[in-house]
Amino acid sequence: MDISTIIIVGIIGIAIGFAVAKFMEKGKASKTIASAKAEATSIVKDARTEAEGIKKDKIFQAKEKFLELKAEHEKVINGRDKKISEAEKRTRDKESQISNELARTKKLGDQLETKLQEASHRNDFLEKRQTELEKLHKSQVQQLEVISGLSAEDAKGQLVESLKEVAKADAMSYMQTTLEEAKLTAQQEAKKIIINTIQRIGTEEAVENCVSVFNLESDDVKGRIIGREGRNIRALEAATGVEIIVDDTPEAIILSCFDSVRREVARLSLHKLVTDGRIHPARIEEIVKKTEKQIDEEIVEIGKRTVIDLGIHALHPELIKAVGRMKYRSSYGQNLLQHSREVAKLCGVMAAELSINPKLAKRAGLLHDIGKVPNTEVEIETPHAILGMQWAEKFGEKPDVCNAIGAHHDEIEMKSLIAPIVQVCDAISGARPGARxxxxxxxxxxxxxxxxxxxxxxxxxxxxxxxxxxxxxxxxxxxxxxxxxxxxxxxxxxxxxxxxxxxxxxxxxxxxxxxxxxxxxx
Missing domain, CATH: 3.30.70.1350 (Cation efflux protein, cytoplasmic domain)
Known part of the structure; x- marks a missing residue:
């Protein structure tokens, strides 16, 4: 075989092989398409089945939601119907009650009208009877006047006079007996209590004093106190309100003022100025202000010491200040703090003798004259006993103490046994020879x-x-x-x-x- 023949046979073989391959590839594609169609048909079928299931589920859920909403709506409707029925029932009850009340009111009105008519008839009847009785009484009085030969007024006067004489004689006899019995007991006991009380208290006599003497180390200080052209002494008098008398008295200056607080402020201020050595108007005003503040603090301290000495507790701070201010006040020449302390002690002793609370009596005795120490310079028209009672009430004192303060000069009625004790002790303190x-x-x-x-x-x-x-x-x-x-x-x-x-x-x-x-x- 030659080469051309071989080439031709090869080409034919290749063509046949290509044809066979194409045929086989076409058969395989047909199978793939058929398989894809079957798979697509299955997927569509499954999707339809699933869609039907989802549709049924959604329909079921919608029915459940509808039934739930329907039940809730019915519940709301039923509740509303129930409230409406209850309101209607209450309304019916109210209407029934109102009807009953109206019926009762009408019945009571009818009864009242009946009773008013009865009362009117009875009143008319009583008036007639009263008129008849007056006529009968008048006729009887006239008959008695004819029989006795006296008028009714004369007879009444004689009867009253006779009764007066009898009552007066009985009353005088009873009073005499009672007074004699009371004198035999009460007078002796009262004298005994008062004498024992006075004997247990020892006090000083009053001293009328409106001046204080300020002692100096030497007379050279007087010129510095007076100052150039008298400016220092004028500034001191203007700041304190105290008259300062510088005369020929050796090593002494006289401070004159009716107010003991001012006098004490001036004395302490002078002492500080002389000790310090700087004496001029500005310094004087500064020292006077500091001294006034010091006196205020000293007043509080005096009040605290006084209440502690007397065993009085829980006294309001304002009342403690009032007690301290008593040191710089006088009553008819008698120092008010000494007088109040004395009255407090007397009250305590006398209350103990009479088995009355001595602490309460002592408290009332100390506070009985606080109305004499107002915390302002302006005089108050209210009597000091009433003013003191008002302060005691304001600062929480007990009613018995307040009444004793207000009644110790008989401005108000005494309502406790402490009140007469305070009044008696106040009189004892002021009645001693030389006390006032x-x-x-x-x-x-x-x-x-x-x-x-x-x-x-x-x-x-x-x-x-x-x-x-x-x-x-x-x-x-x-x-x-x-x-x-x-x-x-x-x-x-x-x-x-x-x-x-x-x-x-x-x-x-x-x-x-x-x-x-x-x-x-x-």
């Missing part, structure tokens, strides 16, 4: 009235009665009162004093107007 002198109190009251007149005018800052009431020194505010107004104010105050007061001699009115300019260098 009334001259000083009237003098102090006149000086206070003198200062109060000045305070009644506008622009007055301070007012001091000095020289035993012969001079009234008035310090005014320079911003409110001019120089011309100061002169006019002095005249007006003098006329007011002349019109409203009774006083011996003359009263000099001095109005002081001072202008100050103060700056601070930093």
């Amino acid at each position: 002198r009334q001259v000083l109190d009237s003098y102090i009251q006149r000086l206070r009235d003198l200062e109060d007149i000045a305070f009644g005018f506008g622009g007055v800052q301070k007012a001091y009665a000095i020289q035993a009431g012969r001079e009234l020194r008035v310090i005014v505010e320079s911003e409110k009162v001019s120089d011309d107004k100061a002169a006019e104010l002095s005249f007006e105050i003098s006329q007011k004093i002349q019109t409203d007061m009774t006083y011996p001699g003359q009263v000099k009115v001095t109005v002081i107007r001072e202008t100050r300019s103060v700056n601070v260098a930093k």
Whole structure:
């Protein structure tokens, strides 16, 4: 075989092989397509089955939700129907109750009307009977007057007089017997209690004192106290309201003032100034202010010591201050704190003798005159017993203590046994020989009235009665009162004093107007 034949046979073989391969590939594709169609048919079938299941589930869920909503709606409707039925029932009950009330009211109205008619008939009947009785009584009285020969008024008068005489005789006999029995027992016991009480208390006599003596180491200090042209002594008098008398008395200066607090402030201030050595107007005002604060603290301390000494507990701080202020007040020349302490002790002793609470009595005795120490300079018109009672009530004291304070001068009615004890002990303390002198109190009251007149005018800052009431020194505010107004104010105050007061001699009115300019260098 030649080469061309071989080539041709090879080409034919290749063509046949290609044809066979194509045929086989076509059969395989047909099988794949058939398989894909079968698989797609199965998937569609499964999807339809699953869709039917989901559809059935959703329909079932929708039915359940519908049934649930329907049940809930029916529940709401039933509840609303129930409330409506209950409201209707209540309404029916109310209507029934109102109907019953109306029926009852109507029945009561009918009964009332019937009773009113009966009462009216009865009243008419009684009036007729009363008229008949009056006629019968009058006829009987006339018959008795004819029989006795006396009128009804004469007979009544004789009967009353006879009864009066009998009653008076019986009453006098009973009173005499009772008084004699009471005198045999009560008088002896009362005297015994009072004497025992007085014997157990020892006190000092009163001393009328409106001056204090300030001792100096040497007379050289007097010139420094007076200052250039008297400016220091004027500043001290203006700041304290105390008259300072510098005379020929060796190593002593006289402080004169009716107010013991002012006098004590001036004495302590002078002591500090002399000890310090710096004496000038600005320093004087500074020391006086500090001393006033020190006196206020000392007043509280005195009150605390007093209540501790007397065994009195739980006293309000304001009442403790009032007790401390008593040290600087006097009553008819008798120191008010000493008097109150004495009355408290007397009350405690007398209450113990009578088996009454001695602590309560002692408390009332200490506080009985707190109305005499007002915490303001303005005088109050209320009696001191009533004012003290009001303060005690305000600061929580017991009713028995308050009543004893208010009743110790008979301004109000006594409602406890402590009240007469306080009244008796107050009288015992003031009735001892030398205990009180009334001259000083009237003098102090006149000086206070003198200062109060000045305070009644506008622009007055301070007012001091000095020289035993012969001079009234008035310090005014320079911003409110001019120089011309100061002169006019002095005249007006003098006329007011002349019109409203009774006083011996003359009263000099001095109005002081001072202008100050103060700056601070930093």
